[in-house]
Amino acid sequence: QLECRQCPLLHEQGEIGLASVTGQRSEAASPLEVQTLIKPLLAEPDPQEPLSYVQTVHITGGEMLLDDRITGASLRAGAADLTLARDARGLRGQIDFKLDQPGHVVNVRLSGHYAASAPSIAYELSFDGLQAADIATFVPAVPAAGLQLSVEGTLSGGVTLDGDVLPVQFELRSEKGRIELPEQLAQPVTFSDARAKGGFDAAG
Numbered sequence: 001q002l003e004c005r006q007c008p009l010l011h012e013q014g015e016i017g018l019a020s021v022t023g024q025r026s027e028a029a030s031p032l033e034v035q036t037l038i039k040p041l042l043a044e045p046d047p048q049e050p051l052s053y054v055q056t057v058h059i060t061g062g063e064m065l066l067d068d069r070i071t072g073a074s075l076r077a078g079a080a081d082l083t084l085a086r087d088a089r090g091l092r093g094q095i096d097f098k099l100d101q102p103g104h105v106v107n108v109r110l111s112g113h114y115a116a117s118a119p120s121i122a123y124e125l126s127f128d129g130l131q132a133a134d135i136a137t138f139v140p141a142v143p144a145a146g147l148q149l150s151v152e153g154t155l156s157g158g159v160t161l162d163g164d165v166l167p168v169q170f171e172l173r174s175e176k177g178r179i180e181l182p183e184q185l186a187q188p189v190t191f192s193d194a195r196a197k198g199g200f201d202a203a204g
Contacts, residue, residue: 060082089115125156131149174194
């Protein structure tokens with residue numbers, strides 16, 4: 001979910017301007033469900049749906065709420081920029097945002113493509129500045145206190161239209177760090193320029 005003060009939308013009169021998602025010109029922040037934009041952008045032109053005539057939607061400077069419905073954790077992300085654009089095959093999207101964490105910032109970019117002829121949505125997630133404590137927010141099993149490192153990397157994969165997650169490919173890198181897990185390691189381990197590349201089946 002994005003919150004934007006000025007959302008570019010088509011008004012009923014046919015003009016494009018800045019408005020809240022209710023259609024009223026306003027500078028008050030308004031919640032915006034991204035899927036409310038995706039559906040008309042995928043539709044054939046329809047006079048009853050002004051957004052079905054739009055080729056590209058760009059929203060900048062929004063605040064985004066990230067909700068993990070599995071763990072119940074949620075994060076607010078600032079400086080969110082969203083772009084949705086039609087192409088000959090379907091719909092492309094990209095969103096950039098920042099996670100302000102205690103003492104550091106995580107930069108994230110998520111891009112995806114939906115082709116009308118394909119049974120899935122392809123995506124790529126890239127990030128930098130991710131720390132163990134950030135991961136532990138959504139994966140409590142991660143021993144955040146024993147991992148001192150900052151990670152950058154990419155994950156790519158797909159999701160079917162039924163919601164099934166396809167195999168994920170990943171590349172991770174950490175310039176330097178320290179691992180201190182007394183129950184597993186006899187002594188702390190320090191490292192530099194660590195890299196990992198591989199894949200896994202998120203569906204198990």
